[in-house]
Amino acid sequence: MKAILAIIFKDIAVELRSKESISAMLMFGILVLVIFIFAVDPSVDRLLVAPGILWAAFSFAAILGLNRSLSMELDNDCLQGLLLAPIGRGELYAGKVSSNFAFMMIAEIIVLPVFVILNNLSFNVQFLKVVGIACLGTLGIASIGTILSTISANTRMKEVMLPVLQIPLTVPVVIAAVEATRVVLTNDPEEISSWLYILGGFTIVYLTVSYLVFEFAVEE
Amino acid sequence: MPDTFALESEDIRKTFGHFTALGGVTLSVRSGEFFTLFGRNGAGKTTFLKIAATLVRYTHGKLRIEGIDIREEPEKARRHIGFLSHNTYLYRDLTPIENLRFFSRLYGMPDSDERILSLLDRVGLRRRASDPVRAFSRGLHQRLGIARVMLHDPSVILLDEPYTGLDANAVDVLNQMLDEAAASGKTIILTTHDLEQGLRGASRAAIIDRGKIVFAAAAKDNAIREAYASYIRAGVTR
Numbered sequence: 001m002k003a004i005l006a007i008i009f010k011d012i013a014v015e016l017r018s019k020e021s022i023s024a025m026l027m028f029g030i031l032v033l034v035i036f037i038f039a040v041d042p043s044v045d046r047l048l049v050a051p052g053i054l055w056a057a058f059s060f061a062a063i064l065g066l067n068r069s070l071s072m073e074l075d076n077d078c079l080q081g082l083l084l085a086p087i088g089r090g091e092l093y094a095g096k097v098s099s100n101f102a103f104m105m106i107a108e109i110i111v112l113p114v115f116v117i118l119n120n121l122s123f124n125v126q127f128l129k130v131v132g133i134a135c136l137g138t139l140g141i142a143s144i145g146t147i148l149s150t151i152s153a154n155t156r157m158k159e160v161m162l163p164v165l166q167i168p169l170t171v172p173v174v175i176a177a178v179e180a181t182r183v184v185l186t187n188d189p190e191e192i193s194s195w196l197y198i199l200g201g202f203t204i205v206y207l208t209v210s211y212l213v214f215e216f217a218v219e220e
Numbered sequence: 221m222p223d224t225f226a227l228e229s230e231d232i233r234k235t236f237g238h239f240t241a242l243g244g245v246t247l248s249v250r251s252g253e254f255f256t257l258f259g260r261n262g263a264g265k266t267t268f269l270k271i272a273a274t275l276v277r278y279t280h281g282k283l284r285i286e287g288i289d290i291r292e293e294p295e296k297a298r299r300h301i302g303f304l305s306h307n308t309y310l311y312r313d314l315t316p317i318e319n320l321r322f323f324s325r326l327y328g329m330p331d332s333d334e335r336i337l338s339l340l341d342r343v344g345l346r347r348r349a350s351d352p353v354r355a356f357s358r359g360l361h362q363r364l365g366i367a368r369v370m371l372h373d374p375s376v377i378l379l380d381e382p383y384t385g386l387d388a389n390a391v392d393v394l395n396q397m398l399d400e401a402a403a404s405g406k407t408i409i410l411t412t413h414d415l416e417q418g419l420r421g422a423s424r425a426a427i428i429d430r431g432k433i434v435f436a437a438a439a440k441d442n443a444i445r446e447a448y449a450s451y452i453r454a455g456v457t458r
Contacts, residue, residue, distance in 0.1 A: 006325035010311070017352065022452040072311070081309025081368070083275055085326035086298040220279050
């Protein structure tokens with residue numbers, strides 16, 4: 001647990017110094033929101049398309065954050081320094097997932113009010129539910145994204161390879177998150193739990209599998 | 221009293237696809253020994269050291285560090301290992317103190333500030349302890365890398381071409397630290413293609429070629445110089 005915390009605090013310290021990860025995610029997330037808002041026909045019911053726009057912004061911004069997290073560990077071969085430490089590869093994975101998740105959530109919590117304003121929605125208790133869905137969805141994206149960024153680190157086209165691997169594998173998580181968000185925003189009587197089960201199920205599977213295979217992903 | 225070995229490798233092989241990086245390295249390094257492994261680029265020096273440091277998985281064989289099988293108990297083995305390569309594994313956005321604090325936490329060393337400051341003193345970086353590492357020259361970087369390696373007081377120090385790109389001052393600091401480490405009974409395994417640097421403090425040396433140890437002798441023995449000279453000549457004409 002101490003090693004996991006050490007990795008999280010190290011990543012926070014690096015981010016406070018460089019300010020590269022969260023600011024890039026924020027800019028990109030807001031930009032995606034603005035482009036989609038203007039691209040959608042105003043006659044279309046905003047609440048039907050808004051969840052898709054929101055999660056497109058979240059998932060594309062997440063790729064930027066994961067790329068930055070990857071490049072921080074590749075710079076000066078720092079990943080090797082982590083691998084030399086007497087900690088399990090699983091702990092290393094848990095530490096990186098935690099910091100990636102934290103940075104993504106910070107960016108998303110700032111992007112969310114922008115989303116509300118751009119869509120003429122009102123701030124209400126429903127948005128706490130959206131934050132909850134965002135937590136679960138983001139954990140799913142961070143869990144698979146962390147191991148994929150490590151795998152892509154060993155390939156020639158590192159930054160290109162990550163989205164190529166990441167986007168298809170996060171489709172189930174993003175679809176479930178979009179549908180759950182839509183149910184919340186439209187007060188749809190449809191049962192939300194089935195989408196949450198899918199979201200939670202994929203997140204647990206991604207976390208467990210990634211935790212178990214991380215050592216094979218990091219060692220040459 | 222029987223010899224104790226800091227590193228014992230038995231027929232270590234490593235292949236990357238169809239390429240054989242190591243073709244069966246059998247080597248024993250006694251505790252407290254300063255051992256140098258010579259070889260030209262691509263001979264397998266770095267691969268062997270990375271395997272010993274548990275960074276690369278070997279395909280076949282057995283390797284023990286301080287009697288610990290690195291495949292069975294890698295975390296336990298890593299406690300005994302300090303590894304320095306031409307990359308220092310330091311975060312450029314952090315200061316030396318922040319970097320060393322982070323690594324001390326990974327090694328489970330509480331209250332390490334006193335040790336960190338004393339190490340920074342020894343490598344001549346105490347005054348720059350609060351500057352971000354990105355402002356450091358290659359030599360200062362490597363000095364801090366030496367402090368990182370020594371931080372958890374490892375008994376086996378693995379050095380992969382540590383002199384690459386160092387200025388005279390940094391070479392002096394590295395040599396001084398190695399002399400102190402050797403005097404305090406630590407095992408040092410160094411790889412280089414520089415004969416003079418490699419033999420400076422070594423007690424034994426070997427030559428690796430195409431993934432196999434082709435020659436080994438005491439460092440004082442003139443035979444190692446002759447063997448290395450003919451090895452280099454053979455490489456030139458090859």
